[in-house]
Amino acid sequence: MGGIADAFVEPVDEHQVSAVLRLLELTGTPHCIIGETSNLLFDSEGLRGVVIRIGSRLSGIEISNREVIVKAGNSVPELARVVGAHGLTGLEHTVGIPGTIGGLVLMNGGSKRKGIGSNVVWVRYVDRNGDIAVVSHQECEFAYRSSSLQLMGGAVVAVRLRLESGDPDRITTEMDEIVASRRSRFPEDQPNCGSTFLSDPAMYATVGPPGKVIEEAGLKGTRIGGAEVSLKHANFINNVGGARSGDVLALLGLVRQTVLARTGFAMDAEARYVAPDARITPAHVEADRRTASADASVNQGQ
Ligand SMILES: Cc1cc2nc3c(=O)[nH]c(=O)nc-3n(C[C@H](O)[C@H](O)[C@H](O)COP(=O)(O)OP(=O)(O)OC[C@H]3O[C@@H](n4cnc5c(N)ncnc54)[C@H](O)[C@@H]3O)c2cc1C
Structure with missing residues (x-):
């Protein structure tokens, strides 16, 4: 679905991340940072710039009592399993979430109404100029599926998490149940960007979560391209099969407009769109922009 990027870099440590970001900033080269891309929709036109992947080459877990330092490219399900086996509880809800811990922290992701932010002590961070700093829990400003890191434009390279002691067998059983329950509910066998829309608490209390509301609007199975x-x-x-990014954005826009007309709630996207100039925005922002520019051309033609 996503097109080809001009260049792809996969650093192995924070010094390489720093050197790459410094160079790209100095030369004014468009770039974006990705983990496992599980929350991303790349434009089918590709990307005129550099993709920096913080993935398995920058991973590793250190456990000390009830605290864990994990490098940002570590897989989240692996982290949950490793700390669980060490008798540390708190990450069970993340065991079925695809992606890296860096991506999870940036998105304050989680499940069962939880977010990883509540376990974060600090984040080791390389800013867009290549300077390395520690960002405290408070400075991360975690809120539902968001953090201040989303606006800072640099890279998470490591995270310190605080957990509680628990019984490894009980933790394993709970994680197995979570994985089985997710398999039965989520379409994990087909490519997608995870949950398309965020669950807004006011909407949840009035008409229910996005999945229920979209289904009640009769949109299940609706196709564009x-x-x-x-x-x-x-x-x-x-x-x-063969979806272009424009198909996904058009369908996302149709669902958003239909639900808005039926319920009065404008659902914002959790999925993020990566533009050809490497900017990353919530996907509904791009869907709305395209609808507005299509409406403007129709009006101009009249
Ligand atoms: C089937 C499926 C189920 C999912 N279920 C859930 C769920 O239950 N709960 C949930 O919260 N999410 C869920 N997701 C969404 C996704 O898995 C999470 O958002 C995940 O944490 C993203 O991690 P990633 O490494 O893939 O990040 P990416 O998708 O690659 O990137 C996401 C964002 O994080 C940024 N980013 C990634 N790594 C870094 C880094 N090291 N430093 C700075 N910025 C970075 C990117 O620039 C981008 O803005 C699901 C996705 C799928 C496909």
Whole structure:
């Protein structure tokens, strides 16, 4: 679905991250930072710049009593399993979430109404000029699926987490149950960006979560090009074959407008769109921009 980037870099330590960011900033080269791309929709036109991947080459876990320092590229399910086996509880809700700990912290991701932010003590961070700093829990300003890190434009390279002691067998059983429950509810066998829309508390209390509301609007199975509202869980948009990024954005816009007209709630996207100039924005922002520019051209033609 996503096109090709001009260049791809995969640093192995924070010094390489720092050197790359400094160079790209000095030369004014467009760039973006990715983990496992599980929350991202790349434009089919590709990316005129550099993609920096903080992934498995920058990973590792150090456990000391009830605190854990984890490098940003570490896989989240692996982290949850490793700390659980050490008798540390608190990350069970993350065991089924694809992606890296860096991406999870930036998104304050989680499940079961939890977010990883509540376990974060500090984040080791390389800013857009290549300077390395420690960002405290408070400075991260964690809120529902957001953090101040999203606006800072640098890279998370490591995270310190505080957990509680627990029984490894109980933790393993709970994680196995979570994984089985997610498999039965989520379309994990088809490409998608995870939950398309955020669950807004006011909307949840009035009409329910996005999946239920989208289903009640009769949108399950709706297709544009190769993009389809999942038949298994309506808050997922799957690539069912040859979808272009424009198909996904058009379908996301259609769902957003239909739900707005029915309920009065404008659902914001959790999925993030990566533009050809390497800017990353919530996908509904790009969907709305395209609808507005299509409306403007129709009006000009009249
Ligand atoms: C089937 C499926 C189920 C999912 N279920 C959940 C769920 O239950 N809960 C949930 O919260 N999410 C869920 N997601 C979304 C996604 O898995 C999470 O947002 C995940 O934490 C993203 O991690 P990533 O490494 O893939 O990040 P990416 O998708 O690569 O990037 C996400 C954002 O983080 C930034 N980023 C990534 N790494 C870094 C870094 N090291 N430093 C700075 N910025 C960085 C990127 O620039 C981007 O803005 C799901 C996705 C899928 C496909």
